[in-house]
Amino acid sequence: xxxxxAEDLSQPETIxxxxxxxxxxxxxxxxxxxxxxxxxxxxxxxxxxxxxxLMLDWIxxxxxxxxxxxxxxxxxxxxxxxxxxxxxxxxxxSYEHLTxxxxxxxxxxxxxxxxxxxxxxxxxxxxxxxxxxxxxRHCAGTEMQAMMSYGAAVGSRAAQKEGAKGFIGxxxxxxxHFFGATRGLGTMPHxxxxxxxxxxxxxxxxxxxxxxxxxTVLVDYFGREISDGLEVCRxxxxxxxxxxxxxxLDTHGGRFLxxxxxxxxxAVLERHNPGAIRRYRxxxxxxxxxxxxxxxxxxxRMREALDEAGFDRVRIVASSGFGVDKCRVMxxxxxxxxxxxxxxxxxxxxxxxxxxxxxxxxxxVARVKVGREFLLQHRNGKKA
Numbered sequence: 019x020x021x022x023x024a025e026d027l028s029q030p031e032t033i034x035x036x037x038x039x040x041x042x043x044x045x046x047x048x049x050x051x052x053x054x055x056x057x058x059x060x061x062x063x064x065x066x067x068x069x070x071x072l073m074l075d076w077i078x079x080x081x082x083x084x085x086x087x088x089x090x091x092x093x094x095x096x097x098x099x100x101x102x103x104x105x106x107x108x109x110x111x112s113y114e115h116l117t118x119x120x121x122x123x124x125x126x127x128x129x130x131x132x133x134x135x136x137x138x139x140x141x142x143x144x145x146x147x148x149x150x151x152x153x154x155r156h157c158a159g160t161e162m163q164a165m166m167s168y169g170a171a172v173g174s175r176a177a178q179k180e181g182a183k184g185f186i187g188x189x190x191x192x193x194x195h196f197f198g199a200t201r202g203l204g205t206m207p208h209x210x211x212x213x214x215x216x217x218x219x220x221x222x223x224x225x226x227x228x229x230x231x232x233x234t235v236l237v238d239y240f241g242r243e244i245s246d247g248l249e250v251c252r253x254x255x256x257x258x259x260x261x262x263x264x265x266x267l268d269t270h271g272g273r274f275l276x277x278x279x280x281x282x283x284x285a286v287l288e289r290h291n292p293g294a295i296r297r298y299r300x301x302x303x304x305x306x307x308x309x310x311x312x313x314x315x316x317x318x319r320m321r322e323a324l325d326e327a328g329f330d331r332v333r334i335v336a337s338s339g340f341g342v343d344k345c346r347v348m349x350x351x352x353x354x355x356x357x358x359x360x361x362x363x364x365x366x367x368x369x370x371x372x373x374x375x376x377x378x379x380x381x382x383v384a385r386v387k388v389g390r391e392f393l394l395q396h397r398n399g400k401k402a
Contacts, residue, residue, distance in 0.1 A: 128373030137173030153361035
């Protein structure tokens, strides 16, 4: 292959190019000395939310191409919590046909299930907040983009079953279907404001071009979040009064929101949720509360300014590093966020995403390497 893109991962030559050599050699040995039926147990070493559909669709397609059938027992349906070390599924079939698929099975299951778990935790932490998936720009290619978007959708649906609003969509068309949508959501990047020359003019350009869309305006480009935000609200009073306007805070970590400094940030939280400061447990939590960037104090200050000016129906969209920990801090501070835009459900520690597969039965005889006996779980009422 002379390309970095796997055109069709169901075809033998593509699978051979992307799988580990020792599995290909094993395939040749089994073909020479005789095939047998084996059962794989697939698991992760950390808790996850089960998100197997992309992998299951792929392996079913491969089986059809190869003229074989794999018996797949999914122990944890999509969206269900899975404990560390618990088998997520069993795959039974021809060893010759399965051995060279192991690498790709693990790739398509591990990271997406961790992303689903992160998305679930974020939604549960802020159950009254709507989320927008913005993972694409942080992904290493389109396949990862699809996996992370799917993971966010699975985690979101799991949280929605528990009453959370969850993710309403994502930022691009290709993966919008995971969220039950036909197209992505979004309004403007910072560069449009640079192009327009002012926050207000960018808002005008957007509204003139897309008059039927809800207007969400980035307000941190010039470091005048409050001033520029209020100017836009005054320019479009009808949109502001009807709830069709949002201001997006994406202030970077190198400075405070307009009008704030450390002392004033503490003062804001003292006015609205003094207990949050007294409960913080780490430097990271303190930064989320009163530090630079999009802190809880910054969000509260923006809400104050909007309400004082009579724009109580203008919503606040918060972005910039909203992972699980930051969402929990925002919940503790009762930060008045309406929407969170985030791609931070993407796993931070990639080693946590490593799925593992072990064969636990050969022609129906239970056998597994020492130390993995815990995989010999009950299958259909019988020990593997």
